[in-house]
Amino acid sequence: MKILVVYNPAAGGGREALLxxxxxxxxxxxxxxxxYRTKAPGDATRHLQARAHQGDVVxxxxxxxxxxxxxxxxxxxxxxxxxxxGTANVLARELNLPRHPEQAAEVMxxxxxxxxxxxxxxxxxxxxWTGVGYDAWVxxxxxxxxxxxxxxLAYVLAMIRQLARYGTTDYxxxxxxxxxxxxxxxxxxxxxxxxxxxxxxxxDLTQPTLQVxxxxxxxxxxxxxxxxxxxxxAMERVDGIVSLPAREIEIEAxxxxxxxxxxxxPAGILPAxxxxxxxxxxVRVARDSA
Numbered sequence: 001m002k003i004l005v006v007y008n009p010a011a012g013g014g015r016e017a018l019l020x021x022x023x024x025x026x027x028x029x030x031x032x033x034x035x036y037r038t039k040a041p042g043d044a045t046r047h048l049q050a051r052a053h054q055g056d057v058v059x060x061x062x063x064x065x066x067x068x069x070x071x072x073x074x075x076x077x078x079x080x081x082x083x084x085x086g087t088a089n090v091l092a093r094e095l096n097l098p099r100h101p102e103q104a105a106e107v108m109x110x111x112x113x114x115x116x117x118x119x120x121x122x123x124x125x126x127x128x129w130t131g132v133g134y135d136a137w138v139x140x141x142x143x144x145x146x147x148x149x150x151x152x153l154a155y156v157l158a159m160i161r162q163l164a165r166y167g168t169t170d171y172x173x174x175x176x177x178x179x180x181x182x183x184x185x186x187x188x189x190x191x192x193x194x195x196x197x198x199x200x201x202x203x204d205l206t207q208p209t210l211q212v213x214x215x216x217x218x219x220x221x222x223x224x225x226x227x228x229x230x231x232x233x234a235m236e237r238v239d240g241i242v243s244l245p246a247r248e249i250e251i252e253a254x255x256x257x258x259x260x261x262x263x264x265x266p267a268g269i270l271p272a273x274x275x276x277x278x279x280x281x282x283v284r285v286a287r288d289s290a
Contacts, residue, residue, distance in 0.1 A: 001109060002055035003081070005035045006044050006070050008062030010148065015085035018101055019061055022083055025105030038066070041265075048073025057081050057108055057284060064090050064128060068263040071118060071125050071281065079282040081108040087151045088264065091127050094190045094205065095285050113282040114289065117208045119189045120277040126262040127205070129193065130274055132171055132251055133184025133215065134223060137162040139261035152195070159227070166223045170254040171270075175212055175246045182214040182242075184223075187249060187274050198233035200243060208276045212249060214242040249274040 003026055007019050019035070026033050034055070038044045044066060048054060057079050060070040063086015074080055083104045084092035095114070098104045118125040131139075138158045147154035166183065173180045186199065188211045193199035203211040215226065217240025229238045236243045251272050258270045 001031045001057065003031045003033050003057045003059060003108065004051075004055040005033060005059045005061055006038065006048070006066070007035055008038045008044070008066040008086075010038075011062030011066050011086040015061070018083075018085055021101035022059075022061065022105060025102045026109065029105060029109040031105075031109055038062075038069075042069065044069035045073035048075075054078050059083060059108055062086050064088060064263045065265040067091055068126060068265065071127060074281065076279060077282070079113045079284050081284045087147060087155075088195045090192050090195060090264075091190065093196060094128065094192045095283065096289055097285065107286050108284050110287075111284045112287045112289070114206065114285045115280045116205045116283050117189070117280050118277040119187065119210055120275045121260065121262050121267055122272050122274075124262060124267060125277050125281075126189065126267075128190045128263050129186055129188045129199070130260055130262040130267060131184070131186040132253070132258060132260055132270060132272075133169060133182070134162060134166050135184060135186050136259045136261040136266075137165055139264060140259045140266055155194070163220050163223065166220055167218050168255075169258060171258075172252045172254075173212070173214070174250040175244065176248055180214055180242070182216055183218065184215040185251070186213045187211070187246070188213065193230070197230045199230065199235055201233065201236065202243060202245065208247070208280075210246050210249070210274070210276060212242075212244055212246045214244075216240045216242060247276050 054075050059081035060067040061083045121130050141158040142154050171182045188200050188203045190205050191203050200211045229235050253270045260267045
């Protein structure tokens with residue numbers, strides 16, 4: 001088995017020791033391993049797209065942003081392996097993937113391939129979520145230097161700084177042919193958000209559908225209630241939150257240059273069209289999880 005490991009040395013402040021242990025564990029299981037170290041944002045996607053052959057499995061070693069880059073360069077039919085070494089590793093948690101290198105190697109070599117349906121944001125695939133409004137402002141406003149040094153604290157600081165902006169922009173969404181308005185929105189493909197928190201209990205990566213959460217209540221107090229409900233998995237029960245399934249979403253904003261985020265990284269500006277991706281992806285998981 002030929003395994004290409006795409007490693008982001010910037011994710012989580014770098015995890016060279018974990019990378020070495022993962023490679024050794026893969027090789028002990030008979031895998032022929034090649035490691036590619038990314039050099040800049042977007043490099044993983046560019047490198048994969050330029051390769052004639054990607055091997056039998058491509059493993060993303062980094063955070064959710066690294067996995068997103070690998071996803072967008074992955075050839076059809078090549079399974080995706082994930083070893084989370086980033087700040088949050090939400091997709092790895094969603095799929096209950098092991099954090100220990102030895103166990104992760106076992107999944108990549110001898111595990112099963114689960115069929116997963118990504119979302120599509122204007123031609124860019126995403127695994128977990130895309131968002132506009134407060135969600136996107138936090139991602140855009142996160143200090144990368146603080147993130148490298150202090151991890152999730154960087155997101156907390158950005159959340160505090162962006163509170164005052166909530167409600168200043170209106171978003172118009174056309175969801176499967178029906179019109180809605182919101183002050184912020186998150187389009188979820190998976191259940192988890194920000195690590196261990198459950199954002200929505202309706203999303204399912206294995207189904208070709210998305211779950212849209214519309215934030216309708218005005219005022220910062222309403223947003224704070226939503227944020228306080230998140231650790232308890234109760235976001236969808238908060239007044240002013242509308243949660244509905246969707247396959248196609250078009251989004252516009254009352255202001256210009258409104259940003260989007262996808263899988264925790266900046267992803268352009270509005271307007272945008274979000275759909276279920278045309279093709280599913282295979283992801284390596286433990287056999288009892290498939």
